[in-house]
Amino acid sequence: MSDDDELPTNYDVIVYGTGMTESIVAAACSRIGKKVLHFDSDDFYGGIWASFNLEALLKIAEDDQEDENYNDIGLYNITSQWYIKKAVPKPPVIETPDEEKTDTNPSVTKTESDSPKNILPEDDIRDEIHYDHVKHRTLWTQDSVRKEYRRFNLDLVPKLLFARGELVDLLITSNIARYAEFRCVNRVLTWLNGMLEPVPCSRADVFATKHVSVVEKRMLMKLLTSLMEYGEKESLEIPDIENKTFLEYLKSKKLTSNLIHYVLYAIAGGTESMSCSAGIKKCKMFLTSLGKYGNTPFLWSMYGCGELPQCFCRLCAVYGGVYCLKRELQGIEMMEDCPKSCRGIRLKSEGKYLKCEYLVMSINKIPVTFYTGEVSEVGISRAIFITNKSILESEKEPLTLLQFPPLEGKKYPVTIIELGPSTFSCPKGLYVLHMTCKETENAKADLIEYAEKLLNLEEIDSVFSEQPKNSSHKKPQVIWSMFFNMKDTSKQEVKMPSPNVFVCTGPDTELDFDNAVQQAKKIFSNISNGVFLPRAPDPDEIVFDGEDAAVGPIFEKDYKKSSESDSHSNLDGEESAVTDLDSSGEKEPLIKSSSSNVSEDSIKNNINENDSKSSKEEDASLKEVGNDVDNMEGVENDMNKMSVQDESSSLEKVVDDITKNDIEHVDKDISETRSNDNIVEK
Incomplete structure (x- = not known):
């Protein structure tokens, strides 16, 4: 029996493709x-949105060179190149006469470091001699890189991800x-006056910056404040904003060319033709x-952006979604009584028919005949570089965004993202540089041309992970x-044969994921x-909480807080200041950075402002209860010091009775709490 025979045949929604938008839907x-049912023809999740290891990319490049018309994920014009040799060349062995082979000085012993296997090329020997204190350097060759x-x-x-962007929300x-x-x-x-500037x-x-004068600083702060308040105050409305470019608006503010460069290219990430409203x-x-x-x-997603589609796939699977990889779509079945409505699909492997109410497909999975009008000729140019150091060295490992303005003769700016080993994008001692433009x-x-400005593209034998300071190569060496x-299919118009079939377009050249999130929301609303x-x-x-409890799960935090409330009420005779969650039981987790990291633990350990306020009120209430207990102990001590025996004995009797009753009451509460804990554990 094949795996397709074991698949259920009826679904509400079938999603073909595991890209970003498809996974969100x-x-x-x-x-x-x-x-x-969420399936894909590839053997991995994410499609073109996925993250690949080095061998996988090398295989994609090799397959493309063998067959230019064959590519599973829609890449073309692929060229890959190594800039270092496969292995460190061994030094030549020079034969010596027999009399010279005899060691004339028996006091000199041959050490392990003199053996041929530890001899490096002449340049590397010189580096080792003068920079022997650098113990953590790694000599990279093709073989050593491919092993990692x-x-x-x-x-x-x-x-x-923008910190307040749609995907983070x-x-x-x-x-x-x-x-x-x-x-x-x-x-x-940014690239300014022929060099990199923060x-x-x-x-x-x-x-704090020294690259902007005092007058420019005041002008820049005034501009940024007005941009933040735009749309909130009528006095800040810009006349004829739709017919004006952002560059014209900046010039109308009488900014210097230095400030215009910072705002237009680095902050807005635009071009001279960018509209004022978009800027x-x-x-x-x-x-x-x-x-x-x-x-x-x-923010950058650790282990690569390919993790994000998989996060949505995990949630889909938790709530009952069925996943299949390496399954291709053979065709779409239409209803007989309503030819314009899709009733299901047929898989290619066994021809199995699967019913569905809605079908969602990746644009890379549909036939070109479904495109309306002309096929979009807009493309995206990409480059990936593996280097031995950062483009601009710093004390701490950088994670860098560089908005490179268009060079002379070029039309579009280039977005550059540099990643270090702490992002788990590459091994220790290496960096990854991504370049993207239209x-x-x-x-x-x-x-x-942009790569030549930042990197050394010469072919060499090998390279260290950290070059000597007096090295002639100041730029990072490309490995x-x-x-x-x-x-770029983000603007491609598609006409599907049925109103219950939806298409998810591919990635665009924008810096964030907002287009994918907006498209997923639109499809879901339909x-x-x-x-x-x-x-x-x-x-x-x-x-x-047991068979007799109300239907549906309760939040453990509600349960704990209600137990604490009952405990305080029984012991102290006062209502606790601990407040329950709202009726929905939902709280908004906060992602908070610690040492430039945003992790699962930080999300769980942070609470919203209401919970923080409630916690403060609880602490204040518990403090008052503690003060009352201390006062009672003081009164009891004073009563014990009374000199009248009759009063002392009567008071002791009263105290004993009260203590006895309280102990019984507390024991009862403890037994009830333990029984509740047992229920929770079960």
């Missing part, structure tokens, strides 16, 4: 109780953030995201590179009127 449908192939997580579509409100880890981008750079992102950075929107997103998790507005010719022609193009990805409880928040 599948998770949202499964979360509200719909029966979902599993430590690479290389993205075909590298993107950042969705990860928090749905509690899917617990499946992922993030790291803050700790610096933003971009002042916050008020402190603006006043203001980008600046507001940049400024509102500042300071939420770090000194920049951006396609004009091909990837290599579009990006090679391996890959140039490729992909289609499928259901339910809540889009409501918060999923953590496993430790769900407690089933």
Whole structure:
């Protein structure tokens, strides 16, 4: 029996493709109780949104060179190159006469370091002699890099998350953030006057930078403040904003060319043709995201962006979604009585028929005949570089965003993201550099000039992970590179044969994931009127409280707080100040950065402002109860010191009676609490 025979045949929603948008839709449908089948023709999750190890990318490049018309994930114009040799060349062995082979000085012993296996090329020997104190350097060759192939997580579509962007909000409100880890981008750079310059992102950075004069600092702060308040005050409305470019608006503010460069290219990430409304929107997103998790507005997904589609797939599976890989779609079945409505699909392997009410497909999985109008010719140029050091060295390992303005003769700017080993994108001692821009010719022609500005592209024998300070190569040495193009299908118009079939477009050149989230919300609204990805409880928040309890799980935090409330009321005769959660039992987790990391533990350990306020009130109440207990102990001590024997004996009797009753009452409460704990454990 094949695996297809074991699949159920009836579903509410079938999703074909495991890209970002498709995975969000599948998770949202499964979360509200719909029966979902999520399958893909690939043997991995994510499609073109996935992260690959080094060997996988090398195989993609090799397959493309063998057959230019064959590519599973839609890449073309692929060129990959090694800039170091496969192995360290061995020094030549020079034969010596027999008389010279005899050791004339028996007092000199041959050490292990003199053996041929430890001899390096002449340049490397010189480096080892003068920089022997650098013990952690690694000599990289093709063989040594390929041995570490599993430590690479290389993205075909590298993107950042705005701290207040739509994807971060969705990860928090749905509690899917617990499946992922993030790291803050700790610096933003720009290319100005032929060199790399840091971009002042916050008020402190603006006043600390030496690249902006005092007058420019005041002008910049005034501009940023007005951009933040745009749309909130009528006095800040810009006349004829739709017909004006953002560059014209900046010039009308009488900014210097230095400040215009920072705002237009580094903060807005735009071009001279960017519209004024788009530039203001980008600046507001940049400024509102500042300071939420770090000194920049951006987050990076640890282990690569390919982790994010898998996070939504996990939630879909938790709520009953069925997953199948390596399954291709043979055709779409239409209803006989209603030819324009889809009733199911047929798999290619066994021709099995599966019924569904709705079908969601990736644009890479549909026939080209479904496209309306002309096929989009807009493409994306990409490049991946593996280097031996950062483009701009710093004391701490950098995670860098560089918005490179267009060079002379170029039309579009280039977005550059540099990742170090702490992001688990590469082994220790190496860096990964991603370049992205809109396609004009091909990837290599579009990006090679930018690479030459930042990197050394010469072919050498081998390279250390850390070059000597007096090395002639000041730029990072490229170890391996890959140039490729992909289609930008984000604006492609598609006409499907049925109103209950929806198409998810591919990635665009934008820096964030907002387009994918917006598209997923739109598709979900056509499928259901339910809540889009409501918060999923953590496993430790769900407690089933016996057969006689109310139907449905309760939150453990509610249970604990109610137990504490009963305990305080019984012991002290006062109502506890501990407040329960709201009726829905849902709390908004906060992602908070610690040492530039945003992890699952930090989400769980942070609570919202209401819980913080409630905790403070609880502490104050418990403190008052403690003071009352101390006062009672003082009164009891005073009574024990009374000199009248009769009064003393009567008081002792009263105290004994009260103590005895309290002990019985407490024992009863303890036994009830233990029985409740046993129920919880069961």
